[in-house]
């Protein structure tokens with residue numbers, strides 16, 4: 637068993653946690669959190685990882701990954717997530733499936749409140765990532781699960797031989813659109829910008845697809861139907877003309893929002909609520925580090941998330957060793 641750095645008796649709503657103080661708690665089990673867990677485990681830190689869904693994060697909803705080094709043939713998002721999880725577990729990190737709802741980062745030890753109780757640790761890594769942004773247009777909430785989706789991998793098979801709209805022509809929208817082609821009859825892209833915003837290699841493939849159509853400088857304004865999606869309305873941003881497109885499905889890829897509600901006012905964030913940290917993953921609070929998409933940064937990819945997870949765990953170890961010597 638890894639040696640505990642500190643032993644402070646504390647109360648916990650989890651009977652097995654009574655008196656327990658971890659060296660490190662990692663919030664979020666996506667690529668960043670799982671990579672941090674691997675490094676922390678190998679450093680023999682007593683580590684807990686808290687994940688609200690299943691480990692893997694956004695890659696679990698990604699059909700195919702072809703830009704992660706070491707997999708020249710590509711790999712499914714689910715397979716890569718499983719490999720990350722197995723690797724993290726191998727070195728002893730405990731993983732619990734609970735949602736973090738609040739934190740006290742100033743107390744010593746730091747307190748993490750979840751849907752089921754409390755955990756304590758001397759160092760924390762924030763790795764709660766992103767989730768798909770919603771447009772909040774009429775019909776979006778009403779038809780969620782009845783034609784409206786944010787996950788091609790999860791819902792694609794439900795749209796066999798259907799006409800669908802994809803909102804957003806960036807990397808995620810085009811990549812997931814290429815995946816959806818195996819199911820659907822047609823895909824119409826609706827994009828606010830004057831042109832696509834996806835990598836060239838993806839657009840080269842998409843533009844060759846006869847089943848794909850692109851409407852730039854258009855905005856989706858409503859999703860309509862009786863019990864399920866029957867059509868969408870888009871507006872031409874130049875001419876203000878409205879266009880009704882008969883479809884049975886709508887997939888949204890219009891950006892992401894950070895999962896940081898529970899951190900408000902507790903750690904410095906940018907105006908979009910991304911956590912601000914330095915190149916060593918240190919946040920504004922001593923002993924609190926951040927890794928992956930939850931950070932304010934430009935490149936949000938698996939390879940950057942896992943690198944930052946490694947840095948955050950290594951810096952957490954340094955922090956704990958420094959405290960121990962004090």
Ligand SMILES: Cc1cc2nc3c(=O)[nH]c(=O)nc-3n(C[C@H](O)[C@H](O)[C@H](O)COP(=O)(O)OP(=O)(O)OC[C@H]3O[C@@H](n4cnc5c(N)ncnc54)[C@H](O)[C@@H]3O)c2cc1C
Pocket residue numbers: 663664665666667668669686687688689690691692693694695697698700701702703704734735736737763764765766767808811812895898927928929930936937938939941
């Ligand atoms: C459709 C799509 C396709 C993509 N394709 C690629 C690609 O081909 N190549 C590439 O490099 N990148 C790709 N990306 C981006 C890549 O997936 C992300 O950069 C990466 O997953 C970020 O990892 P992360 O660990 O920082 O965050 P995430 O993957 O977002 O993981 C964060 C985890 O934290 C958990 N969490 C959030 N809030 C809480 C809470 N309160 N309590 C407990 N747990 C919580 C979440 O459930 C999640 O599991 C894609 C993204 C999407 C959406």
